[in-house]
Amino acid sequence: MPHRTVGNVMTPAEQVVTVSPGTAYKEIVRLLTEHAVSALPVLGEGKRVLGIVSEHDLLAKESRAQAPDPLRPPLTPKESLTRHKAQAATAVELMTAPAVTIGAEEDVSAAARKLEAHRIKRMPVVDGNGRLVGIVSRRDLLRIFLRSDEELEEEVRSLLVDSFWIAPEGWTAQVYDGRVLLSGRMDRRSTVRIAESAVRRIDGVVAVESDLTYAEDDTDLRPVKEPPFKGVFSGWHRDHSV
Template sequence: MVTRVKDVMGAVAIAVHREATFTELVATMRRFKVSAVAVIDADGRPVGVVSEDDLLLKGTGASYGETLLEGRGRHHEREKTTGPTAREIMSSPALTVTAETSAREAARLMNDHRIEQLPVVDPASGEIAGTVHQADLLRVLDRRASDILVDVATAIARLRLDTRTLAITVDDGVVRVGGRLARRSQIAQLTEAGRRIEGVVDLEVDATYDHDDQPETWPLRV
């Protein structure tokens, strides 16, 4: 079973409008205990994101390594009631997912872009429908190596591969398969099947093969 964003997402859509002030941004982050908020237009569609880093770059008074809600940021928040709005501060466009996005894909997006939450949008209207957090995804993706190993072995059996000729290891969600396969094309089949398994961050196949059924195609010279 593939876990999707809808299975773990929060029902609350954490967002502000484009005219939200600095003070409102900080209040929203503090209320929901998040480090970023989505910025939506009048129709409720995400158009950008404001993070603590975005605010720090605008000169909030916090020093490097301090979060917006600590240290000098607290003092500056009390003093600053006007100033740049979310429209001026936000990073755009907003990175979003839908409820049907797989948990693994959402986790990859967060990892690649170094963010901790994503707006979830309705695919038909584009309106924000909720928020999925990194912690939500980790609860379902953080599986025991032994459980992942069982699922990988099952996937190999479904492909009718000989497990006796393969060595499989799991380390922090990374699956490595070595040994010998009958055909070269089985490498791609195994990689595709393995990466669909919950908890598998990546799958690496380093196996030899008896028959090359994917010969190189050389371009014709004219």
């Protein structure tokens, strides 16, 4: 079942606010504030993504400004990095590198897992050469849940009938606020399970409720195991007595 890809929901590169390695701290703050975004890709030659600079990277300067003992050697790698960023003045010194990126052909569920795993709000979308083609955020991924009930209802029916070859008679699919109600009767219990599972994976479906019944419970059926083939001569042996 096809899912919407990152390319379907991302902000394209021409609309993405970016900075160069030499962009100054105050300019980065201005761009973040003016465009109401939480992070900016740092681009090198050929629009290749070198890293990403975020609000978190910039806050190191403010947090270290009030820290005691500025001359004390850092005790951990994390503290050392924080001190370095607190003293940084340009994007290349502030940025997190390498940036977490994704390809435009990946589906939205893969993007959601990546954002969650790395605990980030947005990430650059790149081509095979690492060049920026867009940016995708948590908000972009949530847009799939804005699909209309009519659109979802049409996709449910199309998916089950055209892709899974489930007979269209005897059952219905109704959608309210993204919640799908399946009701009626299908031929087999396995068909009901397939239908319910497939609908849950449709992009934009909030939940699935099912009142489906079935004519035959085929879940306990097992394929008949054929006995090993024995040739017509399998019972014969050569008589060496002659």
